[in-house]
Amino acid sequence: MPDGVSILMYHQVGAFAPMRAHRAVYCHHRRFAAQMAYLHRLRYPVLRLDDAIAGLRGERPLPARSVVLTFDDGYENFYQYALPVLARYGFPAMVYVLAARLGQSAAWLGVDGRATPPLMSAARLRELRRAGIDVGSHGLTHRRLAAIDRAQAGNEIAHSKDRLEQLLGEPVEHFCYPYGSYDDAVTDMVAAAGYRSAVTCDRASAFAGADLLRLPRKAISYGDSLLGVAWKLHLKRHPKR
Numbered sequence: 001m002p003d004g005v006s007i008l009m010y011h012q013v014g015a016f017a018p019m020r021a022h023r024a025v026y027c028h029h030r031r032f033a034a035q036m037a038y039l040h041r042l043r044y045p046v047l048r049l050d051d052a053i054a055g056l057r058g059e060r061p062l063p064a065r066s067v068v069l070t071f072d073d074g075y076e077n078f079y080q081y082a083l084p085v086l087a088r089y090g091f092p093a094m095v096y097v098l099a100a101r102l103g104q105s106a107a108w109l110g111v112d113g114r115a116t117p118p119l120m121s122a123a124r125l126r127e128l129r130r131a132g133i134d135v136g137s138h139g140l141t142h143r144r145l146a147a148i149d150r151a152q153a154g155n156e157i158a159h160s161k162d163r164l165e166q167l168l169g170e171p172v173e174h175f176c177y178p179y180g181s182y183d184d185a186v187t188d189m190v191a192a193a194g195y196r197s198a199v200t201c202d203r204a205s206a207f208a209g210a211d212l213l214r215l216p217r218k219a220i221s222y223g224d225s226l227l228g229v230a231w232k233l234h235l236k237r238h239p240k241r
């Protein structure tokens with residue numbers, strides 16, 4: 001049986017003191033560098049999301065042990081810490097950004113008393129595109145789409161696409177549900193807006209024939225050693241932690 005694609009989910013990459021809460025959304029940059037070196041050394045095929053989707057759709061062969069790297073929210077620390085490591089190995093990546101918060105800060109983290117780090121600017125996104133990094137939409141402002149008014153959710157989904165397309169001058173075809181919040185009505189709106197895929201926070205590998213609007217991912221957590229990462233790569237499904 002083919003082992004599917006591991007779509008890895010990262011948020012912030014940087015220098016963080018050890019923490020107890022919210023560990024799934026922080027990765028120390030030294031661990032990140034070690035993880036990418038590991039993927040390189042063991043020759044994991046690291047694919048662009050577009051190529052993984054073509055494989056899931058049966059349009060091209062899907063190499064065994066395929067990995068896709070995704071980064072949510074569009075933090076400036078992606079540029080500072082993750083991009084140089086990705087460039088070292090020539091790894092592609094998908095960054096999901098908030099179209100109405102570019103160049104601002106991650107204000108929504110403040111409600112938990114967490115730091116609100118800067119988000120990448122429009123100019124930075126254009127620079128990323130020139131460096132071959134893919135950009136997808138994470139909505140406008142980071143809302144729980146299944147929990148808010150439908151019209152607002154539709155606005156987040158469709159207008160973020162329009163704004164990013166204007167900014168980048170190319171189609172933006174991939175979406176990421178903030179907080180992993182979605183339901184059937186939300187996925188319908190994502191499809192109607194013209195996106196080809198959407199990723200969730202549901203934790204599993206993606207297999208051939210997968211529902212492209214409900215793609216599962218695997219969160220790499222602050223506490224994950226290389227052994228933990230290897231375990232996640234090989235596990236088809238794993239329970240929430």
Ligand SMILES: [Zn+2]
Nearest residue numbers: 072073178179
């Ligand atoms: Zn997010």
